[in-house]
Amino acid sequence: MREAWTVLDLLRWTASYFAGKGIESGRLDAELLLAEILQLNRIGLYLNFDRLVNSDELTAFRALIERRARREPIAYILGRCEFWSLTFKVTPDVLIPRGDTETLVEAALKVLPPDGTLLDIGVGSGAIALAIAHERFDALVEGIDLSPAALAIATENAQRLGLADKVALRSGDLFALEDSRQYDVIVSNPPYIAVGEQPTLMPEVRDFEPALALFAGTDGLDCYRALIPAARGALRDSGTLLVEVGAGQAAAVAELFVASGYAEIFTSRDLAGIERVVGGRKT
Ligand SMILES: C[S@@+](CC[C@H](N)C(=O)[O-])C[C@H]1O[C@@H](n2cnc3c(N)ncnc32)[C@H](O)[C@@H]1O
Incomplete structure (x- = not known):
C-alpha cells in the first residue's frame, strides 16, 4: 500500500484485494470496515470520498482488512449485526x-x-x-x-x-x-x-x-x-x-x-x- 490515500482510493483498492481473496461482497465490506474506522455511516463515507485517511486510521484499517481477508465474517469483526432492525452484539x-x-x-x-x-x-x-x-x-x-x-x-x-x-x-x-x-x-x-x-x-x-x-x-x-x-x-x-x-x-x-x-x-x-x-x- 502507498502512503497517501483518499477514502475513494482505499475503497477501490480494498474491494479489488477482497475480490482476489474470493470475497463476493468486497466493496460493501470495504465500506463497512472503513466507515467503522472513520466513525462514519456509509452515507458519511460517500460524502467524504476525497478525504485523506491519516496514518493511524490506515494502520487500524489494515488490521481489519487482514482479518476479513482471512474470511472472518464482517459481523464478528464489527462485533455486531442487524436483525429485525435491532442491533445485536455478536462474538464467535x-x-x-x-x-x-x-x-x-x-x-x-x-x-x-x-x-x-x-x-x-x-x-x-x-x-x-x-x-x-x-x-x-x-x-x-x-x-x-x-x-x-x-x-x-x-x-x-x-x-x-x-x-x-x-x-x-x-x-x-x-x-x-x-x-x-x-x-x-x-x-x-x-x-x-x-x-x-x-x-x-x-x-x-x-x-x-x-x-x-x-x-x-x-x-x-x-x-x-x-x-x-x-x-x-x-x-x-x-x-x-x-x-x-x-x-x-x-x-x-x-x-x-x-x-x-x-x-x-x-x-x-x-x-x-x-x-x-x-x-x-x-x-
Ligand atoms: C442455529 S443456532 C440459533 C441461534 C439463534 N436462535 C438464531 O436464530 O440466531 C442454534 C443454537 O442452539 C444451541 N444449541 C445447540 N445444541 C443445543 C442443545 N442440545 N440444547 C440447547 N441448545 C443447543 C447453540 O448453542 C446455538 O446457540
Whole structure:
C-alpha cells in the first residue's frame, strides 16, 4: 500500500484485494470496515470520498482488512449485526443471526396469543426471543441454550435492548427438555447442518461460527428428532411449535411433526421462496 490515500482510493483498492481473496461482497465490506474506522455511516463515507485517511486510521484499517481477508465474517469483526432492525452484539460464541430467520419471527408473532408465553430453544445471541419481546410487550418470553457463553451474549443483548425484564434466559438442553411450564408457543432455530457437509461450507461459517450452533448428526435432523416429540410436553393444549429448517428439509421435518401427533402442520417460505419454517399445533 502507498502512503497517501483518499477514502475513494482505499475503497477501490480494498474491494479489488477482497475480490482476489474470493470475497463476493468486497466493496460493501470495504465500506463497512472503513466507515467503522472513520466513525462514519456509509452515507458519511460517500460524502467524504476525497478525504485523506491519516496514518493511524490506515494502520487500524489494515488490521481489519487482514482479518476479513482471512474470511472472518464482517459481523464478528464489527462485533455486531442487524436483525429485525435491532442491533445485536455478536462474538464467535454465537451464530450470526440470518435474515432468513425473520420468517420464524413473523410466523411466531402470528400465532402468539395476547399475554402469551413463548419459549425459544437454542436462543444463541437472543435474536428470535428478543425480536419477539420487542414486538410484544404483553408476552412472557423465555430462552434456553446449552452454551453458557451464548447465554452471556443473549443476556447482554437483552440489557442493551432494554428487554432484560421481558425475557428470561437460562441453561437448557433440547435433548433433555424437562420443563414444568406450559407455553403457548415454542420456537427453535436448532443446528441443522449434516456433519458431512462441513468441508463444503463457506470459510466464514466453517472456520468461525460455533460448531455447536451448526451441526446436527449425519443428516442434519438429529435436533428435530429430539425436539419435536419433546416439545409436546412443554406446550399447552392447542399450543404451536415452530422450527426453522434448512433448504430441502421441510418435508422430512413435517413428517416428524405428523409422527409426533401434531395437527394443522404448515410451512412458511423465506424471501427467496425456500420453505424455511415448519409449524404445527398440539392437539
Ligand atoms: C442455529 S443456532 C440459533 C441461534 C439463534 N436462535 C438464531 O436464530 O440466531 C442454534 C443454537 O442452539 C444451541 N444449541 C445447540 N445444541 C443445543 C442443545 N442440545 N440444547 C440447547 N441448545 C443447543 C447453540 O448453542 C446455538 O446457540
